[in-house]
C-alpha cells in the first residue's frame with residue numbers, strides 16, 4: 001500500500017470527512033439539477049408561445065401571411081431567432097458543477113479503499129459466522145439494524161471475492177445482487193443501473209470455477225430469457241455446454257474453503273468461559289495515591305498476570321484524548337523483523353497517533369495513572385498511543401513483546417515491553433473484544449476500563465501465553481489508548497503478585 005493512501009475504511013473517525021465530502025457532492029448535484037431545470041423552464045416557456053403563433057398561422061395560411069406585419073415578423077424571426085436558439089442550445093449546462101465533480105475525484109476513495117472495505121465485510125462475515133442473506137438485510141450477528149445493502153453493494157462484494165478466488169462466498173453475494181435486481185421493486189436509476197446479464201455472467205463464472213457446469217448453464221439460460229445483452233451469454237453458453245459434454249461426471253468443488261474455527265474465533269464470539277466476578281477488589285496499595293483513591297480492580301488471571309480496572313479514565317478525559325488524536329490519526333503499522341521497518345499490513349486495520357509524555361496536562365495525568373495502576377515507573381516507556389478502529393477493524397493475533405534475539409536499538413536501550421496497559425475509551429456495540437486465545441480469556445471493551453497484563457516471564461523472555469488479538473469490530477467505533485511499559489526502569493518494581 002502506498003504511503004499516500006488514506007485508508008479510509010481503517011478508522012471510523014477518519015471517515016467523517018467522507019460524509020462531509022458527500023454532503024458537498026450532493027449539494028453540487030442539486031445545483032446541477034437547478035441549472036438544468038432553469039434551462040428547461042426557459043425552453044418550455046418559449047415553445048408554448050411559438051407553437052401557439054405557428055398553429056394560428058397554419059389554420060389560415062394565406063390569410064395570415066396576407067397581413068404585412070405577420071409576413072415581416074415571420075421573416076424576421078426565422079432569420080434571427082433560430083440562430084439564437086442554436087447558440088442557446090449549444091451552451092453547456094452545469095459546467096461549473098461538472099468541474100467540481102472532476103476536482104473532487106482525487107479526494108474520493110480509491111479502488112484499494114473499496115477492496116479494504118470489502119475485505120472487512122468478509123472478515124466480519126467469517127469471524128462471526130454470519131449469513132450473507134442476513135447481512136444484506138441488516139441482520140448483524142443476531143441484531144437487526146435499519147440498514148440494508150443494495151444490488152451494487154452485493155455485486156461489489158461478489159466481484160471482490162471472485163477476484164480473491166473465493167468462489168463459494170462470491171456466489172452468495174452475487175446471488176443476492178441477482179435477487180435484488182429481479183425483484184423489480186427496487187429499480188436502480190440509469191447512470192448506476194447494473195446489467196443483469198453482466199451479473200449473471202459473473203455468477204455463472206463462479207459456478208464454473210467450482211465445476212458446477214450444469215448450474216452455470218441454468219444461470220445462463222435464465223439470464224437469456226430476460227431482455228438483456230445476449231451476445232456474451234450465448235458465447236459462454238456454448239462453451240459451458242461443451243464443458244458438460246466433456247466432463248460428464250465431474251465432482252463439484254467444496255463450496256467453501258474449510259475454515260478452522262479456532263480459539264481466536266471462539267473468543268471473539270464470546271464463547272470462552274465467563275470470568276468469575278469473585279476477584280473484584282479495591283487496589284489501594286500500588287502507590288501512595290491509591291490509599292486516597294482506590295481503584296476498582298478485577299483480577300483476570302494470575303499467570304500471566306492480568307487485571308482489569310474499571311472507571312479509571314473519565315468521560316471528559318476520553319473526549320479530550322479523542323479530540324487531541326483526531327487531527328493526526330494515521331494508519332497503524334506493524335514492526336517487521338525481516339525489514340526492520342514499520343509497515344502497513346492487512347492484519348492490523350486501525351488508525352493511531354502518539355502523544356508524548358509531556359504533551360499536555362492530560363498526558364501527564366494518564367502516565368501517573370499508569371504508574372498507580374501498574375506500580376511501574378513509566379520513564380523510558382513508549383508514548384501513549386491513541387487508536388481508533390474502522391470498518392471491521394481488527395488486529396490479528398500477535399505478541400506485544402519484541403523478539404529479544406532480534407532486538408532493535410530501542411529495545412536494547414529501554415528493554416522489552418514488560419507490560420501492556422490498554423484503556424478502553426468506548427463501549428463497542430458488537431464485536432471488538434481483546435482475546436487471548438492461548439489462555440481462553442476475552443475482554444469486551446467497556447468505556448473507562450483498562451486492562452493490564454505482563455508480557456514477559458520472570459527471566460525476561462516473552463510469555464507466549466500473552467498471544468492476543470483485537471477481534472473485528474462488528475458495529476461501533478472502537479477507541480483505545482495504550483501504554484507499553486518498558487523493562488529497564490522496573491528492576492525493583494515488579495509486584496510480588498506473580499509467582500514463578
Ligand SMILES: O=C(O)CCC(=O)C(=O)O
Nearest residue numbers: 395400433434469470480
Ligand atoms: O485493541 C485491542 O483490543 C488490542 C490492541 C492491541 O493488541 C495492540 O494495539 O497491540
Ligand SMILES: [Fe+2]
Nearest residue numbers: 398399400468
Ligand atoms: Fe497488542
